[in-house]
Structure formats: C-alpha cells, structure tokens
Amino acid sequence: MIRRVIFSTLAVRRRLTAVGGGGAMRAAKRRPAIAALCVQCLVGLVGGPALAGGFRAPAPPVTTPSAVIPHLSEPPALEDFAGMRPGANAAGMLHLSELTQRYPINGTLPSQKTDVYLGYTNDSFFVVFLAFDSDPRKVRARMVRRELISDDDNVGFWLDTFDDKHHAYMFYCNPLGVQQDAIFTEDQGPPDATWDTVWRSKGRVTANGYMVWMAIPFKSLRFRREEVQRWGFAVERDIPRTNEADFYPWISTNRQTFLGQEAQLDGIQKIEPGRNIQLIPYASFKALHALDTRDPNHATYDNRAADTQVGLDAKIVLHDSLVLDATIHPDFSQVESDQPQMTVNQRFEVYFPEKRPFFLENAGFFNTPINLVFTRRIADPSAGARLTGKLDRWAIGAMVADDKSPGESVTPGDPLYGQRAYVGFVRINREFGKQNTIGLLYTDRELHTGGVSPECTTDACTIAASRVGGLDGSFKFGKNWALQWQGVTGYTRLNNASRLQGNAYLVHLGRSSDKLDFDSTYNDNGATFQTAPGFFQQPDIRRAANSVLYRFRKNGKHFLWHGPQLASFDQWDHSGLMTRWQAHADYQFNFTGQTSIGAFFNRGGDRLRPVDFSTLATNRYYATGYQGFFAGTALSKRLSFNGEGGVGRDFIYVPRSGPPVIADASYARVFVTVRPAGRLTIDNTYLMSRFLDRQSGSNAINVHILRSKWNYQFNREWSLRVIAQYNTTISNPGFTTLQTTKNLNFDVLLTWLTTPGNALYIGYNSNLENLDPSLALTPDGLARTRNSFLNDGRTVFIKYSHLFRF
Numbered sequence: 001m002i003r004r005v006i007f008s009t010l011a012v013r014r015r016l017t018a019v020g021g022g023g024a025m026r027a028a029k030r031r032p033a034i035a036a037l038c039v040q041c042l043v044g045l046v047g048g049p050a051l052a053g054g055f056r057a058p059a060p061p062v063t064t065p066s067a068v069i070p071h072l073s074e075p076p077a078l079e080d081f082a083g084m085r086p087g088a089n090a091a092g093m094l095h096l097s098e099l100t101q102r103y104p105i106n107g108t109l110p111s112q113k114t115d116v117y118l119g120y121t122n123d124s125f126f127v128v129f130l131a132f133d134s135d136p137r138k139v140r141a142r143m144v145r146r147e148l149i150s151d152d153d154n155v156g157f158w159l160d161t162f163d164d165k166h167h168a169y170m171f172y173c174n175p176l177g178v179q180q181d182a183i184f185t186e187d188q189g190p191p192d193a194t195w196d197t198v199w200r201s202k203g204r205v206t207a208n209g210y211m212v213w214m215a216i217p218f219k220s221l222r223f224r225r226e227e228v229q230r231w232g233f234a235v236e237r238d239i240p241r242t243n244e245a246d247f248y249p250w251i252s253t254n255r256q257t258f259l260g261q262e263a264q265l266d267g268i269q270k271i272e273p274g275r276n277i278q279l280i281p282y283a284s285f286k287a288l289h290a291l292d293t294r295d296p297n298h299a300t301y302d303n304r305a306a307d308t309q310v311g312l313d314a315k316i317v318l319h320d321s322l323v324l325d326a327t328i329h330p331d332f333s334q335v336e337s338d339q340p341q342m343t344v345n346q347r348f349e350v351y352f353p354e355k356r357p358f359f360l361e362n363a364g365f366f367n368t369p370i371n372l373v374f375t376r377r378i379a380d381p382s383a384g385a386r387l388t389g390k391l392d393r394w395a396i397g398a399m400v401a402d403d404k405s406p407g408e409s410v411t412p413g414d415p416l417y418g419q420r421a422y423v424g425f426v427r428i429n430r431e432f433g434k435q436n437t438i439g440l441l442y443t444d445r446e447l448h449t450g451g452v453s454p455e456c457t458t459d460a461c462t463i464a465a466s467r468v469g470g471l472d473g474s475f476k477f478g479k480n481w482a483l484q485w486q487g488v489t490g491y492t493r494l495n496n497a498s499r500l501q502g503n504a505y506l507v508h509l510g511r512s513s514d515k516l517d518f519d520s521t522y523n524d525n526g527a528t529f530q531t532a533p534g535f536f537q538q539p540d541i542r543r544a545a546n547s548v549l550y551r552f553r554k555n556g557k558h559f560l561w562h563g564p565q566l567a568s569f570d571q572w573d574h575s576g577l578m579t580r581w582q583a584h585a586d587y588q589f590n591f592t593g594q595t596s597i598g599a600f601f602n603r604g605g606d607r608l609r610p611v612d613f614s615t616l617a618t619n620r621y622y623a624t625g626y627q628g629f630f631a632g633t634a635l636s637k638r639l640s641f642n643g644e645g646g647v648g649r650d651f652i653y654v655p656r657s658g659p660p661v662i663a664d665a666s667y668a669r670v671f672v673t674v675r676p677a678g679r680l681t682i683d684n685t686y687l688m689s690r691f692l693d694r695q696s697g698s699n700a701i702n703v704h705i706l707r708s709k710w711n712y713q714f715n716r717e718w719s720l721r722v723i724a725q726y727n728t729t730i731s732n733p734g735f736t737t738l739q740t741t742k743n744l745n746f747d748v749l750l751t752w753l754t755t756p757g758n759a760l761y762i763g764y765n766s767n768l769e770n771l772d773p774s775l776a777l778t779p780d781g782l783a784r785t786r787n788s789f790l791n792d793g794r795t796v797f798i799k800y801s802h803l804f805r806f
Contacts, residue, residue, distance in 0.1 A: 065249040066264035067233075069094045072119040076126055078202045078213040084130045086117060093117040093128070096235060100250035103243055104592075105555050106514045110246040112209070114155075114237045120268055125216040129155040131175070131237060133209035138241055140637050141175035141205050143679045143713045146753060147193060149174040151640070151673075153239055155212050158184070158262065160232030161223035162321070162390055165259045165435050168232065169221060175210035177203030178716060185364045186259050186435060187474045187482065194360035196756035198805070218271050222321045222389065228269045232262040241637065243594050253514045255479045260435050278315040280757045282801035284308070284331045291771075291792040294455070295411050299775040299782060301792075313358065313757075313801075322389035322396075325361065329382060332356045333797045334761040337723065337747060340705045342689050344729050344738065347653050348537040352376065362388040365397030366427050368472045369486040369506045370523075372443050373425050374535035377460070379405035382420075395439075397427035406447055406461050415451035416461055422446050423533055435476050441488075442469040445532045452495045459532055465493040466532030470504075484508045492530040502529030502539065517549040527574055541579070543571045562589045569604070577619070579607050586630075593635030600646070601627045608660065615659040622662050624649050643670040652691055652700055654737050663691040663700055683709045693735055700735035704728050717754050723747040739780050742770040744789065757803030767793035 070092050080087040086095075096116040101108045115130040131153070133139050140152045149172065156172035170191055172180040179201050182191035197220040202213045223229060235248040249263045286307045293299045311329030318324055335355045343350050354360055359375035365388045366373040378384075384401030400423070407419040422445070429439035445466045453461050470488025477483070485507045492500040504525045511518040527540035547567035554561055569582040581604050588598030603625035610616045628646025650665035670686040687705040692698065707725040714720070725745045731738040745767045752760040771790040772783035 064262075064264050066266060067094055067096070067118075068267040069118050069120060069265055070267060071269075072121050072126070075121055075124065075215065076117070076119060076128060076213070078128070078204065078211060081117075081128055081130060081211055081213075084132065084206055084208050084211060086115075086130075090117055090128070093119040093126075096248050099235065099237060099246040099248045101244060102247050102251050102253060103245045104560055106253045107250065110237070111242065111244060112237075112239060112246075114246060116235050116248070120271070122271065123218055125159070125218065125221075127157045127171075127214040127216075127235075129173075129212040129237070131155055131209045131212070136205070136207060136209055138637070139175055139205060139210055140240055141203075141210065141678070142675065142681070143176055143715065144174070144178055144681060145711065145713060145719050145751075146178060146716075147180045148681075148711075149178050149180050151240060151634070152178075153210070154180070155238070156180075156236040157214065158232075158234040158236070159216075159221065160259055160262055161221055161229075163230050163232050163264070164390070164393065164431060165232065165257075165262070166395075166431055166437070167390070168234075168259055168262070171199065171214055171216060172236075173201045173203055173212045173214060175203050175205050175212065176716075177201045177212060183362070183364070184259070185367075186257065187437075187484065188364045188367050192360070192362065192364050194357055195362065198755050198757075198803075218273065219276050221273070222317070222323070223273050225273055225320050228266075229271065231265045231268065232259060233265045234262045240594070240634065242592060253512070256476055256482045256510070256512055257435055260476075273317075273320040276317055277806040278757070279804040279806075280313040280801050281310065281804075282313070282331060282799060283310045284333060284797060284799040286333065286795060286797040288796075289791070289794040291775075293782075294409060296777055296782075299777070319389075319391070321391065322387060323362070324385065324387050325358070326385045327358050327381075327383065330356070330358055330384070331799060333795075333799055334749065334751070334759075334763060336721075336749075337725075337745075340685055340687055340707050340725065340727070342687060342703060342705070344689070344703050345651070345653055345691070345701055345736075347651070349535075351535060358384060358386075362386065362397070365395065365429075366399070366425055366441065368439070368441050369484050369508060370470075370472075370488060370504055370534070371536070372441060372468055372488065372531055372534040374533065377445070377533050378403045378421075378423055379460075380408060393431040395427075395429040395431070398425065400424045406449075406456070409461065410453055410455040414453050414455050416449050416453040416456060419447065419449050421460070425533070436474065438471065438473040440469070440471055443467070443531065443533045447495075449495055459530075462495055463492060463530070463532045464495045465491070466530060467491045468531045468534070480511045480513050482510050484510075490529050490531055492528075492532070500528040500530055502526030504529045515551045515553060517547075519545075519547050521545045540573045541571055542574065543569070545569045547584075558592050560590045560592065562587070573609075577607065577609075579609070581605055588630075593633060594640075595633040595635055597629075597631040599627075599629050601625075606651075613659050615657075620659065622651065622660070624651070624662070626650075626665075626667075638675045640673045641671070643668070645669070649694075650691070652736060656733065656735055656737055662694065664694055664697075665692075666690050679713045681711045683711075693732075698732060698735070699730065700732050701738060702730040704730075717752055719751045719753075721747075721749045721751070733780075737780050739784050740770075740786075741784065742789070744768040755803065757801060759799075759801050761797070761799040763795070763797050763799075765793070765795045766791060 076090055080089040099110050099114050101110055113132040117128040119126050142152055152174035154172050154174045158168045158170055160168040166186045168184045170182040170184055181197060182193040183195045184191040199220055200215040204211050237246045251258055251261045288304050290302045292302045309329055309331055311331055314326045316324045338352045341350055354375050378401050381401045381403055386399040388397045403421040406416055406421055410416045424444045426442045429437050431437050447464050468488050468490040472486035475483045487505045489503045506523045508521045523543040525539050525541050529539050549565040551561040551563040564587050567584040571580040572578050582602060584602035586598055586600035588596055590596045605621055605623045607619055607621045608616055609619050626646040626648035630644035632642035634640035645668040647666040649662050651660050652663050653660045655661050668688040672684045674682040685707040689703040691701040693700050705727050710722045712720045727743040729738060729741045731740050748764045750762040768789040769792050770785045771792055772785050773790055776783040
C-alpha cells in the first residue's frame, strides 16, 4: 500500500510540545512543519506476526538483481490464470516468486505465497499477481473509492522508468481490482498519491486467495526515447491483518534507501513514450447562501441562485519527460473538507495540508527541508500553470498562478479591493553520485495595491512583495545515514513601504534501521526572515531537536517488539535567550494485528517576551508538560481504533485580560473506523481539549469536535459520501475572550468516476451556527445564542468533467 508500507512511521503521537489546543501533541513530518515547535520523530512500522519456524532469507544481494521481461504477441487476460494457475498464454511471461519480508520481520520468508507474471506488448505493460492465502476468509477485500485501498490486502508494482534511483511510478490494486496510483520520490516523504493516470485493472477473490491483473499503457508513462530501455522495478504484496509487506527484490529496513535497492528490468525495446495531450473541460452549477463578514460591523449574506462556470484543465507532454499542466477557472467544489484539528487557543497558525488536485500533483518537485511552497496561500486562483519533469539527471519544476482572494477579502472602496496577488516558483535539482542531490528553489509573491488596507491586516494583504531563494541538498552515506540541508535568503516589502531582509538555515541528520532510529535537526530563522508563499511561523529562533528510538525485537507469535523513545527540544533567540525547551520519553509495546499500547511523559518550559505578547511588561517563564497513554489496533477486519489522551499543564493564550496564563489541561483524540459491510466505511473522529483555572478548578475553555464520515460504494464508479461534524467551544467569559460557539455541518457528495478526469459530482453542504439572527457585533465577535442555530452557509452544486486524450 502506498502510504503505510514505505513511510512506516508511527509518528510519535505524544509530541514534545503542546502547541495550545489542550496539548494535542501534533504529529510532525520532516518537510512541512505542522507545528513550528514539534520535533520530527521517525519510528518504524508496527509489525505483524512472526513466521512459524522463523526461517530467515539470505543476506541482501551484493549485486543488483535483474530480470528480462519478454515481449508478448498478444495481451494476457485474467482468465488465462483461471484456478490461479498460469495457462498457455501466460507461459511466455516473466515469472517472479521469491519475495522477502520487509515487515514485520525484515529479511524473513513470506507467510503466504505470491506469484507475479510480467510481460509487455507494443503499447502496454502487463502485471498479473496470484496472491495465495492459507485462510482466504481473512483476505480483506472491499468495494471502496479509487485510492482508498490501504486498509485492504493489496498488491503493487513500482516502475523507475529513468533508472535514476530517485523517482518511481506506483500502481496498486486491492483484491477486487480497485486502483491506487502515485509517484514516489526518494527522500521526499510520503508518495504523491494525488498523481492519477489512466490504466486498467481487474481483481477476483478465489478459494485460494485472490488474483489481480494490471495493464499500464506506455502513453501513461514518461521515459527516455531510446531503442532499448533499462528500468528499475519492485514488486510488493501487503497483508494488513498481520502488517506484512513482502517485496521483490528484498527492500531491507536496514538501509536508508528504497529505490537504491530496486531490481533492474531489461528486455523492453522499440516502444514509444507517451507524448500526448490531455484536455479536461468542465462545467459546474452552484447555488449558495453564505455569511459575508468582510465588514464585521455590517455582516450580511451572499445569496446566489444560479452561479455557472466553465473551465479547463490541460496536460501536455513535452520532450518525452516534461509535463506542462494548466488550469483556467479551476473549480474545487468536490474536494472534501479538511480533517478536524484543534484551532482554538493557538499561539501559531495550524497547518492544514493542501487538498486541491491541481496543486497536489507533482508537489514533490517543490518540497525542500524549509517549507517555502505552501500552495494553500493561493486561496482563490483563476488560472495557473506548472511545468515539471526530468532532463537526464536534472529535475525541474516551475509554477505560476494568480490569487483573487486579497481583493475579495475587503469591501468596495478599500485600496485592496479587486486586486490580486501573483505567485511563482522555480525549482532545479541535480542528481549526482549514488542518490545524492543538490538543488535551487526561488519563490516570489507580488501584490500591488493603491495603499494600506484598513480592513485586512493579515500577511496576505500587507505584504507587497516576498522573494526567497536558496540552495539545498540531500546526501546518503553508509547504509543507514542521510543528511538534508538548506540555506535561503529572503526579501520582504510591506504595503507601508518598510522592508525586511533575512536568512534561514536547516540541517537534518537521520539514521534508520531495523532496531535503531535517530533524528537530529538544527533550524535557524533570522529575526527579519519572512516568506509569504511558504508555511512559516516564527522568526528569530535557533532550534535544536533530537530523538532516538530503540526496538527490542521479540518477533514472537503475538509480541513483536517493545522499546523507548527519548527526545529533546531546545530553542533560543539570536540574543542567546532560551525561549523554549522540552524533554520527552515514551515506551511502547507492539503486537500482531497492528496493535500497540504505550505511555508517555514530557516536561518543558516557555519564556515569553513582550515581543511575543504585548501584554507582557518583561520576560516571563512558564512551565508546561503532559503525561498520558496511547493505544491502537486493527485486529478486526471490520473495526480499527487509535486513541490517546493526556493530562498536564498548558497555556491559555487568550485570557480575559493580561498576558497568557497556565491552566490545568487535558486532551483526548479518538479515531474509530467501522466497516459493517463490504461497501460501507464509517470513519469517526472525536477530539477534546479542556482547560481549567488552576486556582478555582473552574472550566475556562472546553472544546469538543465530533466527526462521522460515511462512504458507500455502489460499484467501482458510483459512490455516496456523507459527513456530519459538530464543533463546540464552551468558554467561561471570566477567564477568556473566546466565545461559546456551536457549529453543525453536513456535507453530501454523490460521485460517478470512471477514470481520472471523467467524473460527475452532485453535492450539498449546509452549515448551522449559534449566531444571533441580528448579526450584531460584540467586543468578542458576532453575537451568539445559547441553544438556537442559524443557517449561515448552504451550497448546492453539480460539476461534470470529461477527459479527452490525444
């Protein structure tokens, strides 16, 4: 499966730092800093059961495994493998069967037999999997939406068509043939699962396991125009009930590389790369009723009975390996709402990942250790273009787009009204040696206005120009070590004509293996460094973070491993004043059935300054910390659970008066997925964050978020999704300026999707909030009611798109 196996990180839930929100210790990934004060802690995947007898495979081969794929006179069919036996038409295909476990026990023989058959014709690449199972009743096979197969049994195939050990296409199917595809880039975090292309697949559950047939057209791939091709490849089978991941060749966890262990595929010749044009025109109809708070003193409603729009997404392949994507009047009405997060009582902006397809595809080209490209800053584009691809050992990327949101966020008469920002990124990356890179990134955002806006005071409205450029690199050494670094300089001009110029640096050293993981990061943000297009939270810091995890491997029938994780976090400003420190420890036990349990403990402190909060007259030190438990399991094919909770001391950043204060805090996060039938999936989320006054024990802030998402898949094309979410913040006005708010949202989406680009969406969204019908303004915001609800947002839309491929 795409996400779970390769980046098998149990991203430690108990973060070193509770960034507001009741200590919801946010999971952090190395590239986009979800919370500026979190430490990246990489942890190995929770494994599955040991093999009876514990047979161990040979050591990893010294030389790269290779295979020769035959040319087929006619394409194979799934029926050629009836009874899970290759028929006469399959006799000429390349046969692979020597898979090796990567998880749960690195280097051991698989618990189940897998046969893989490969071949190609003049226009397509074919892969057939025969996945045998000693207990076929336990095979997890569900009719789900395209891409959502990671919780099922599945098989996959990787193709490194440039044989550069840096990039690979990924094609996966569950036992029913439901597809999942992505592009993987070494050292760039999780695969880009938003990449979609056209290919065919079939699947069938049998009395002995299941069979999957894949047909991948060459025009869906990019590769060099050469007479004879040499590609890298890997084969994978995942068995989620045991957390097993088997590979050919053996992809060992004791090496800090994935594609560096791939096999060589020879024999492909006289094929043409896909130089095609794809056009996806769309038309949408929308009726809406929405609250307009651009002028908070006179809030009103925006009502549109019939808003129609047409647009176009285009993809053109240039020079075999360069792809030009363009969009005109993009519409993202079908995109699912964000996963719930705690946004109340936060010191810094909360990171919400990008969800819009145009900005997600090939986003990995612009990823660097410092997050300088955060496309959610482009809130409302009317057009955009992106060029990405490879030329020999050079990877290049460029993107331009406009953003209408600054001019739409103010009322007529404001100097910013009707203005739009223009954003551009340029990325060049050079590969050298064995999986090493050095690159350059330049970002620019320009906003021209007639003066300073009195209505909009966010960075999106106040920054007239933001230009950042710099160098970065990635190096591998030894079997287990990797180093990433970046240095950038930035220039910022505000609408009031003031200017800032500063630098930022980051170095990350990581080690991963079967037993020991280690991470160390140093980050330096200058006092005057800013970036408008990136995700940036805090200047004037020097930050060091370290973490180490050790696994005591048991590899028993049920008990797999246990071990501690220790981490530290220290932060200073450029005068040498320590502004934050944290120390963290947890211990976890991991079992079969994707089951884990553990406990954590952390302590730390923050020194807030008048520059941080104007209500402070001098620097003030605050002690914080949490302790708690966590657990998770997917032992049942119908039910999975993950949860954690903790108690401790944390900040109230928005007290009724004066500087921030420390409160007794507690939090809980619970995620439960129920699959009562093969076509129905119910994902449930509950988040809780509570702050109590330390003197009286009275409630100060109490936040609850409940979300339930129901998805029913009628067949591979038709699906229905229903989401209900309730958010409430119960506030004590004696302790905080936060209002008591209640919000209830319903989202319904009917989808018909045959292939990427050919789709029909029919959707409805309604939002209810405890607003006073008068929409009167109080010192704390719009007036609220105690129990009654007002519909402040309602949308009905229909969107149809069609793929034309030339």
